[in-house]
Amino acid sequence: MSDVVPPEVRPKPVVPAKPSNVGAPSPSIPIGTHGPNLAISHAVGHGLGSTLLGYIGIDTIIEQMRKKTMKTGFDFNIMVVGHSGLGKSTLVNTLFKSHVSRKSAGWARDEKIPKTVEIKAVSHVIEEGGVKMKLTVVDTPGFGDQINNDNCWEPISKYINEQYEKFLKEEVNITRKKRIPDTRVHCCIYFISPTGHFLRQLDTEFMKRLSHSVNIIPVIAKADTMTLEERQEFKQRVRKELEVSGIEFYPQKEFDEDMEDKSDNDKIREAMPFAVVGSDKEYQVNGKRVLGRKTAWGIVEVENPNHCEFAQLRDFLIRSHLQDLKEVTHNIHYETYRAKRLNENGGLHPISSSDTQESNL
Numbered sequence: 001m002s003d004v005v006p007p008e009v010r011p012k013p014v015v016p017a018k019p020s021n022v023g024a025p026s027p028s029i030p031i032g033t034h035g036p037n038l039a040i041s042h043a044v045g046h047g048l049g050s051t052l053l054g055y056i057g058i059d060t061i062i063e064q065m066r067k068k069t070m071k072t073g074f075d076f077n078i079m080v081v082g083h084s085g086l087g088k089s090t091l092v093n094t095l096f097k098s099h100v101s102r103k104s105a106g107w108a109r110d111e112k113i114p115k116t117v118e119i120k121a122v123s124h125v126i127e128e129g130g131v132k133m134k135l136t137v138v139d140t141p142g143f144g145d146q147i148n149n150d151n152c153w154e155p156i157s158k159y160i161n162e163q164y165e166k167f168l169k170e171e172v173n174i175t176r177k178k179r180i181p182d183t184r185v186h187c188c189i190y191f192i193s194p195t196g197h198f199l200r201q202l203d204t205e206f207m208k209r210l211s212h213s214v215n216i217i218p219v220i221a222k223a224d225t226m227t228l229e230e231r232q233e234f235k236q237r238v239r240k241e242l243e244v245s246g247i248e249f250y251p252q253k254e255f256d257e258d259m260e261d262k263s264d265n266d267k268i269r270e271a272m273p274f275a276v277v278g279s280d281k282e283y284q285v286n287g288k289r290v291l292g293r294k295t296a297w298g299i300v301e302v303e304n305p306n307h308c309e310f311a312q313l314r315d316f317l318i319r320s321h322l323q324d325l326k327e328v329t330h331n332i333h334y335e336t337y338r339a340k341r342l343n344e345n346g347g348l349h350p351i352s353s354s355d356t357q358e359s360n361l
């Protein structure tokens with residue numbers, strides 16, 4: 001196992017406002033310099049607003065953005081990392097209620113454990129309510145499965161940086177694409193073995209090294225293999241270990257934008273890591289079809305919050321934070337990579353594969 005990672009000092013890039021803030025009313029300070037009926041802001045640069053004397057339709061930006069997103073769709077790239085057999089493929093299939101994993105895409109042929117960590121990306125277009133999402137699932141077979149797992153985070157770090165590099169190259173092109181294809185990893189779900197003991201050194205090593213270049217969401221895999229008490233105790237222990245090791249998982253405290261954000265995210269952080277169960281099989285329970293795992297003692301319902309925390313993970317990942325994951329990737333992780341790349345050698349020069357590997361920001 002390699003040496004402990006020294007703490008890094010990172011400049012905190014500016015976190016831009018979330019799109020939900022667009023169109024929100026700013027404090028209105030009427031400046032009546034043009035007679036009693038006019039209220040115009042002269043101090044745009046100072047953030048002063050104005051009282052509107054009638055409806056002008058600024059709030060339609062939300063509908064305009066919705067229509068644009070409906071037309072163009074969006075990219076979302078999710079990476080899964082963890083020992084083989086921890087349920088990575090099953091969980092992504094469960095999350096997106098479709099067969100989106102590497103294995104579902106026919107990669108299952110090579111069931112044997114690869115000699116080094118391999119990176120395999122599979123893309124699918126998923127459509128719901130008229131909105132198209134190009135989902136790419138990046139799988140990392142071989143992670144932690146070798147006798148010697150030293151530096152097995154390296155190929156993963158290299159892949160993440162290569163995607164930033166690709167995006168950067170497109171961005172600095174004189175004639176660039178209207179829409180740069182986004183292959184950057186927006187989220188990395190890290191699967192913790194349900195041992196009930198402690199995190200392994202590899203777990204902390206991986207999260208420590210990668211948490212500055214990608215949004216890491218740790219989950220406790222196969223939660224149905226632990227009793228409720230064991231699960232609670234293990235969660236607490238893992239949380240403590242993450243804290244003691246100084247691992248910043250997503251949503252990172254330092255990027256909370258305001259008090260509301262902080263209070264919502266605190267609740268999520270306190271509930272993490274979510275103890276999840278995955279399944280792509282449906283069963284009939286009380287007259288309803290539910291995703292579950294059939295055991296000799298009954299059916300573990302994946303989406304039942306009394307059975308596991310899958311629904312919490314799904315709500316957080318897809319229903320409340322998907323856009324934020326993309327924004328933090330762009331505004332923080334990519335920005336850090338970009339600034340470093342543009343600063344080094346006084347500009348953008350071709351990068352060697354060893355550079356992307358070592359560029360563990």
Ligand SMILES: Nc1nc2c(ncn2[C@@H]2O[C@H](COP(=O)(O)OP(=O)(O)OP(=O)(O)O)[C@@H](O)[C@H]2O)c(=O)[nH]1
Binds near residue numbers: 082084089091293
């Ligand atoms: N008990 C239990 N078994 C699960 C769960 N999720 C998946 N499994 C089972 O575990 C086995 C491995 O699941 P996969 O989803 O293929 O695991 P993986 O991590 O993708 O495996 P590799 O691709 O080999 O790394 C399968 O038999 C699944 O049915 C779970 O939440 N609980």
